[in-house]
Amino acid sequence: VNATAASLIGLLESCGGSLTGADLVRTAETVIGDFWSLTRSQVYRELASLAADGLLAAGPPGPREARPYTVTAVGRDAFLAWLAADPPAETIRFPLLLVVGFGRHLPPGRLADMLSAAEAVHRKRLGGYRELDARLAREGADAFQRATLSFGVHYEEAVLRWFAELPAEVRDA
Amino acid sequence: VNATAASLIGLLESCGGSLTGADLVRTAETVIGDFWSLTRSQVYRELASLAADGLLAAGPPGPREARPYTVTAVGRDAFLAWLAADPPAETIRFPLLLVVGFGRHLPPGRLADMLSAAEAVHRKRLGGYRELDARLAREGADAFQRATLSFGVHYEEAVLRWFAELPAEVRDA
DNA sequence: TGGAGCATGTAATGAGTTACATGATTGG
DNA sequence: CCAATCATGTAACTCATTACATGCTCCA
Numbered sequence: 518v519n520a521t522a523a524s525l526i527g528l529l530e531s532c533g534g535s536l537t538g539a540d541l542v543r544t545a546e547t548v549i550g551d552f553w554s555l556t557r558s559q560v561y562r563e564l565a566s567l568a569a570d571g572l573l574a575a576g577p578p579g580p581r582e583a584r585p586y587t588v589t590a591v592g593r594d595a596f597l598a599w600l601a602a603d604p605p606a607e608t609i610r611f612p613l614l615l616v617v618g619f620g621r622h623l624p625p626g627r628l629a630d631m632l633s634a635a636e637a638v639h640r641k642r643l644g645g646y647r648e649l650d651a652r653l654a655r656e657g658a659d660a661f662q663r664a665t666l667s668f669g670v671h672y673e674e675a676v677l678r679w680f681a682e683l684p685a686e687v688r689d690a
Numbered sequence: 691v692n693a694t695a696a697s698l699i700g701l702l703e704s705c706g707g708s709l710t711g712a713d714l715v716r717t718a719e720t721v722i723g724d725f726w727s728l729t730r731s732q733v734y735r736e737l738a739s740l741a742a743d744g745l746l747a748a749g750p751p752g753p754r755e756a757r758p759y760t761v762t763a764v765g766r767d768a769f770l771a772w773l774a775a776d777p778p779a780e781t782i783r784f785p786l787l788l789v790v791g792f793g794r795h796l797p798p799g800r801l802a803d804m805l806s807a808a809e810a811v812h813r814k815r816l817g818g819y820r821e822l823d824a825r826l827a828r829e830g831a832d833a834f835q836r837a838t839l840s841f842g843v844h845y846e847e848a849v850l851r852w853f854a855e856l857p858a859e860v861r862d863a
Numbered sequence: 864t865g866g867a868g869c870a871t872g873t874a875a876t877g878a879g880t881t882a883c884a885t886g887a888t889t890g891g
Numbered sequence: 892c893c894a895a896t897c898a899t900g901t902a903a904c905t906c907a908t909t910a911c912a913t914g915c916t917c918c919a
Contacts, residue, residue, distance in 0.1 A: 519906080520785050527792045539871055552787045559907065561872065581871055581914055600792055601800055604785035606811065612693050612777035614725045614841055619700045619773055620834035627774055638779065660859045661793035668787055668852050675848030679841050686833045692878080712899055732879060734900065754886055754899055 518572075521555055522563045523599040526572065526592050535576055535585035538564055548662070551646075551669050567592065620690050628690045636680045643673035691745075694728055695736045696772040699745065699765050708749055708758040711737055721835070724819075724842050740765065793863050801863045809853045816846035 528544050529536055536544065538561050545555055564586055567573040572592030576585040588596070613635055620628050646669045653663050701717050702709055709717065711734050718728055737759055740746040745765030749758040761769070786808055793801050819842045826836050 520783075520788060521906085524788055524792075527788075527795070530795070531792075537871090542871090549788060549791060552782055552784045554781055554783065554907090556908065557872075558874090558909085562906090583871070597795060600789060600795055601797065603807070604789050604804065607782065607784035607786065608727060609725055609780065609782050609845070610693075610727070611725045611780035611841070613780065614838045615693055615697055615700075615722060616773060616777050617834055618722060618838045619697075619704075620837075621832065622700070622703070622770060622773055624774065631777065634776070659794065660857055661791055661863070664793075664856055664860045665787045665791045667855070668784070668790075668849075671848040671852040671855075672782075672845070675844040676841075679844040682840070682844075683837055684833060687837045690834075694878080710899090715899090727879085729880065730900075731881085731902085735878090756899070 518595045518599045519563075520553070520599075521559055522567055522572075523596050524549055524553060524555075525560065525563055526567070526588055526596040527600070529573070529586060529588045530593065530596065535587040537579070537583045537585050539583065541586075549665075552665065617687065620687060623690060625690065629688055632680060632683070632688060636677065639673050639676045639680070643670065643677065646670045646673060691768045691772045693726070693772075694732055695740055695745075696769050697722055697726060697728075698733065698736055699740070699761055699769040700773070702746070702759060702761045703766065703769065708760040710752070710756045710758050712756065714759075722838075725838065790860065793860060796863060798863065802861055805853060805856070805861060809850065812846050812849045812853070816843065816850065819843045819846060 524545065525541055528541060528548065532544065538557070541564070542555075542557050542560050545553075545560065564573065564575075568575045568586065572589060572595050573586045574589050576587065578584050613631065616623070616631060617628070646666060650663065650666050650670065653666065697718065698714055701714060701721065705717065711730070714737070715728075715730050715733050718726075718733070737746065737748075741748045741759065745762060745768050746759045747762050749760065751757050786804065789796070789804060790801070819839060823836065823839050823843065826839065
């Protein structure tokens, strides 16, 4: 029961009923996509694997072989066990930092371009997070979900601060 | 030429001469390990692949089949091309955030334990980064390398701020 | 009704992790 | 010189990404 599989069970639990693969792809993307990326292929693989192990039950296939999945009692227990275990440390893989680290090999101006492009992306993401947070606050959403969003806000603010504080030596290399 | 392979070439470039697989594992761990994890197996696989493609040249095997690798002209060009290309976005996978998001399924107190354990880890990491930064500043190290370290500092500060600002509803769930 | 475009699911490739085997090294 | 321990390299496996095929759907 890895983190991706457990998350799928958790999303099925939260949504009460049964969801198909594509439903789960969409749901996962919006709910946990900002700090736990996953692709269609992963979802289908995990669903098949979980169903084979009896943690999920597959309903009758609908259009285009779409099977709705529901959580079994065994699956629920496995999810709760995963949830209560000590979570491993986060992993960050930030290609831009590699580029910055090797920055002295770049032609003049190139790094500045990359940095301002990245800065724009992060500025936009921060705006989106803040907007979403305001909406969730209005709607009185789950405090746990808002806490994950809050991480996103803090993270993006940190990235932007980092950009802002880069020495000219680096920024205009 | 993926990011891991390119980084290995870059490290070989920076170190001037030729390094063996184990040397590169060590170097990579200390220089880029904080934002680009890689394992021995990856290193050896990439080295073999890069040598097969002529981007690296393998020297004569020393003790225990250890071959020293050096960068070829082709390899250097490939590295520079990778470096100048637009870097893809970072990926973050933070298991603790998954757990927080599903926090309402946790027994009372469990989340608080996880959070304080994680907080201790991040506090320690921040301390280590600051110490290292002070040393690099004294030694007048490469500004680009210090910039990557600065990211680490900003990131850890953000994580700690996030912890500190979590509502009691979440922290003491 | 038919075909363009899109959504869903699958297969093949690539990257990352874990676990293992074997050869050095060092201290007794 | 022998044995315990550690370092180095390899292989098997899991996870993730990319590219593909096929079947809906919706509008002309």
